[in-house]
Amino acid sequence: MKSQIKAGAILSYVALVINSSISLLYTPVMLKLLGQSEYGLYSLATSVAGYVGVLNFGLGNAVIRYTAKYRALKDEExxxxxxxxxxxxYGVLGGIALIIGTILTLTADSIFSSSLDVDEINKLKTLMVIMVINISIGIGFGFFSVVVLAYERFVFQKILSIIGATVVPLIMLPLLIMGYGSVSIAIVTTAINFIIIVINMYYCFKVLRIKVVFKKIEIGLLKEILGFSSLIFLNLIIDKIYWSTDQVILGIYSGAAAISIYTIGVSFTGYFSGLATAISNVFLSRITGMVTKKASDKEISDLFIKISRIQYIILSFVLGGFIVFGQExxxxxxGKEYNEAFIIAIIILVPMIVSLVQSIGGIILQAKNMQGFKSIIYVVTSFVNVVISIIFVKWWGAIGSALGTAVAFTxxxxxxxxxxxxxxxNIDIPRFWANITRMSFAFGASLVFGMTLNRWILAYKWxxxxxxxxxxSIIYICLMWLTGMNKYEKDTFREVIRNIVYRFKRKKVIQDTSSNTD
Structure with missing residues (x-):
């Protein structure tokens, strides 16, 4: 399983690079073919329908946690x-999601009538119908994709994710060029997601050979699972308030164009989140095992700092580059009409970097079943976010909305x-910050270098x-190698480079052999 974890982490970054690359190439094409207003409508529909997505109740983490527990005990029955x-x-929650999503769709005109015209509202409702169906099916059958994760089959899952992310734009581009618009995007996405669900079901029954037995439910276990999941569910709601309510607020007060600009800015938070969670998510089963075996506080702290350091190396590199070159x-x-999106992104990303570096902390809380306090704090700060954002939006528009989110997040x-x-x-936070402080020289010096470089060369050319x-990148890597990285991190970096070189050489040898055979 160690090889699965390592391969899973590597493939997570491969998937992230592919998904990010597709998004970076696909987004400007979408904006050009859809227009700013329709792109804003699509983003608004995604945000509103996305509220239904939290109705998976956080069961995914419960499936992983209890699967790890029973597999450790070898209790197949x-x-x-x-x-x-x-x-x-999952089936019941999928049905509830469909009902609530339908209600949201029917009330969309009364919510957004002050900022959207009749045609925009009708298109918004059409998009929401398709997205609600997609999300409801995903929740109803989402159990199977989580089981694949619970069995730590990260390679299969990531490859499937990469294929899905690649196929959607390949199908969509011709349709957009033919003028089918945002509705076609929603339909294609739904169809691809359904196919992925079927593949996951097949894999669970035919490869993993899981058994699903319907017997009398143990009330004690059900209460335990609901208690565990309810806190995660609360976190999902709060997360949705943090990252989707701003679009809804802008939809009420500012209109589709402002949503479009804000969506571009906030999209960069998704790339950063993906970088952070790509590693931390594959450790839930491992940390659950450590907790079950009564690992010491020092062992947990060591893992927290070890993973956080790696995430900081990666995230500070990307953040530094974005601060220096993001606007360009x-x-x-x-296009220049979206320059305001850079300010929005920076306002949110700077405080967000700390939480992302520490994302393994959330995994530890889940493994220990101690996320209650975090949920309470997030409830309070999420409502603070909404209140501040509403006030700030009236003053500064999309930038005000970003400021409200940043204050609450901090x-x-x-x-x-x-x-x-x-x-x-009992995580050694002072030791964590001591590590981050020592590593930050490379980040700061690279920023100074980049800003100086920008004063010499700012031509707005690719x-x-x-x-x-x-x-x-060269300056950052050299400085981080010399002043920030420890032996483990340097060895890991060398191993990654060696693997890349080995695979490249092996591929070249195979190609040469094939050519000689021909």
């Missing part, structure tokens, strides 16, 4: 009964949660931008 119970729960990139990528995710990790979970990014 109870594991099969557990799967029967989860199947029923957005100008070239989607209070809840950084200040309060760091104190909680330290005092309650060629010059790529040259500057390469120079920035």
């Amino acid at each position: 109870n594991c099969s009964r557990l799967y029967g119970m989860f199947s029923i729960m 990139f957005i100008h070239l990528w989607v 209070i809840g995710n950084i200040i309060i949660m760091n104190i909680y990790y330290w005092k309650k979970i 060629q010059e931008l790529f040259v500057k990014i390469i120079l920035f």
